[in-house]
Amino acid sequence: xxxxxxxxxxxxxxxxxxxxxxxxxxxxxxxxxxxxxxxxxxxxxxxxxxxxxxxxxxxxxxxxxxxxxxxxxxxxxxxxxxxxxxxxxxxxxxxxxxxxxxxxxxxxxxxxxxxxxxxxxxxxxxxxxxxxxxxxxxxxxxxxxxxxxxxxxxxxxxxxxxxxxxxxxxxxxxxxxxxxxxxxxxxxxxxxxxxxxxxxxxxxxxxxxxxxxxxxxxxxxxxxxxxxxxxxxxxxxxxxxxxxxxxxxxxxxxxxxxxxxxxxxxxxxxxxxxxxxxxxxxxxx
Amino acid sequence: xxxxxxxxxxxxxxxxxxxxxxxxxxxxxxxxxxxxxxxxxxxxxxxxxxxxxxxxxxxxxxxxxxxxxxxxxxxxxxxxxxxxxxxxxxxxxxxxxxxxxxxxxxxxxxxxxxxxxxxxxxxxxxxxxxxxxxxxxxxxxxxxxxxxxxxxxxxxxxxxxxxxxxxxxxxxxxxxxxxxxxxxxxxxxxxxxxxxxxxxxxxxxxxxxxxxxxxxxxxxxxxxxxxxxxxxxxxxxxxxxxxxxxxxxxxxxxxxxxxxxxxxxxxxxxx
Numbered sequence: 001x002x003x004x005x006x007x008x009x010x011x012x013x014x015x016x017x018x019x020x021x022x023x024x025x026x027x028x029x030x031x032x033x034x035x036x037x038x039x040x041x042x043x044x045x046x047x048x049x050x051x052x053x054x055x056x057x058x059x060x061x062x063x064x065x066x067x068x069x070x071x072x073x074x075x076x077x078x079x080x081x082x083x084x085x086x087x088x089x090x091x092x093x094x095x096x097x098x099x100x101x102x103x104x105x106x107x108x109x110x111x112x113x114x115x116x117x118x119x120x121x122x123x124x125x126x127x128x129x130x131x132x133x134x135x136x137x138x139x140x141x142x143x144x145x146x147x148x149x150x151x152x153x154x155x156x157x158x159x160x161x162x163x164x165x166x167x168x169x170x171x172x173x174x175x176x177x178x179x180x181x182x183x184x185x186x187x188x189x190x191x192x193x194x195x196x197x198x199x200x201x202x203x204x205x206x207x208x209x210x211x212x213x214x215x216x217x218x219x220x221x222x223x224x225x226x227x228x229x230x231x232x233x234x235x236x237x238x239x240x241x242x243x244x245x246x247x248x249x250x251x252x253x254x255x256x257x258x259x260x261x262x263x264x265x266x267x268x269x270x271x272x273x274x275x276x277x278x279x280x281x282x283x284x285x
Numbered sequence: 286x287x288x289x290x291x292x293x294x295x296x297x298x299x300x301x302x303x304x305x306x307x308x309x310x311x312x313x314x315x316x317x318x319x320x321x322x323x324x325x326x327x328x329x330x331x332x333x334x335x336x337x338x339x340x341x342x343x344x345x346x347x348x349x350x351x352x353x354x355x356x357x358x359x360x361x362x363x364x365x366x367x368x369x370x371x372x373x374x375x376x377x378x379x380x381x382x383x384x385x386x387x388x389x390x391x392x393x394x395x396x397x398x399x400x401x402x403x404x405x406x407x408x409x410x411x412x413x414x415x416x417x418x419x420x421x422x423x424x425x426x427x428x429x430x431x432x433x434x435x436x437x438x439x440x441x442x443x444x445x446x447x448x449x450x451x452x453x454x455x456x457x458x459x460x461x462x463x464x465x466x467x468x469x470x471x472x473x474x475x476x477x478x479x480x481x482x483x484x485x486x487x488x489x490x491x492x493x494x495x496x497x498x499x500x501x502x503x504x505x506x507x508x509x510x511x512x513x514x515x516x517x518x519x520x521x522x523x524x525x526x527x528x529x530x531x532x533x534x535x536x537x538x539x540x541x542x543x544x545x546x547x548x549x550x551x552x553x554x555x556x
Contacts (some may be wrong), residue, residue: 209375230317
């Protein structure tokens, strides 16, 4: 690993904003876990009552209230709502703002005279990608592991009306190897967080304040989502093409794997190509 | 520099910004989802378009297993106001605005001028929303009336007790309440910027909006703008209570901000 990259990674993972983003993500996860623990306690009480009242009629199982139905990226809880709505901000918050700050303070000029603009861009891109991915993917993984301590683990059964439908992204895994499904979606959340964070580089030095750099991916995704909603109204059936919702493992609309990876690639392309142009070619205004 | 000069300076600098115009396409997108209702309902009025933008959503029980419903248009219009007003105070604290602050001689006056500017800025923003609604109304052959068409709201909110309202009631829940709620949230955000990072201030205020959508309680700041939940439609939000909450938030923000700003170290002010 080059010294430049090492230095950028150190700055990214030791910044206050990274800790702030991580704390916000964990707070959302904690809200989900608290609600799940209440749901599971109520469900356990009901199960025990059924067993006492009429053990022969009790068919076993948890009626779908298992870990794979209550996880952050699947279930609709207060924490999940906050995460689904704000995750682009969590991705941009850790280090997305750093380019604008370094450009405004003059640190950028110092660094590029020593290492060159391309090397600077590569190191910055990697640091922004990894820090954004770590917060978003880390929140999803943390929620999965802590929920596993509370919620019963049961392979999803089609009779329990699971939220993942046949044909959606990685749905075959969900019904056969749900742990693998959840881990794969944690990986996808990491990638989404990474590519979303790098969109901050695409906006470059256009905003005067850091806060607008941090909010840019969120705004872009929100407007994209509104446009997508209009397209769906006019064209009827459409697979899910909105990055704001594609991070969910069980969105409201059909999310085939090709849609997930196509939209993610498009976002990555936007972040890398425009970001490269902003960092290496565009003069500071 | 007296207060009036300071305020007129804020109006001159703070209202001539392109972002008000940039928001117009977003309002148009929010209006576009109402077009399918217009096609199937005769006699749509301007107030129906305004109601569509500020209706919000019917109460949804969190944890019921239902998929998440996001009222995109409502959140875009209300959240857009937060974004448009987010940086004016910060800009004046971190750049050449500091010169004005030093010359004006009164920190209290400076902050109160920003509070008043916030009210006017929300007014301009709100006028933009109403203007786009009027353009859509006229373009689709609607009437410029101040009363609602129950069939239009029933189409979007089938579980709500929709009834025809008088012009005064429509003005109260379609114009006064959303404007006051918007101004109160923006004022709270501006004050929060003095206490924490601006991104956290934005998250707090937009979070309040989000919470008000999913928790059916009139005292949550933001619920006043959700007109489909008002008691006029059989909901839990009393317009009087919502107005009091908004006024309290406006006043509380101004007082808290003034007290905080008197001791703020502006030399180390940075984002």
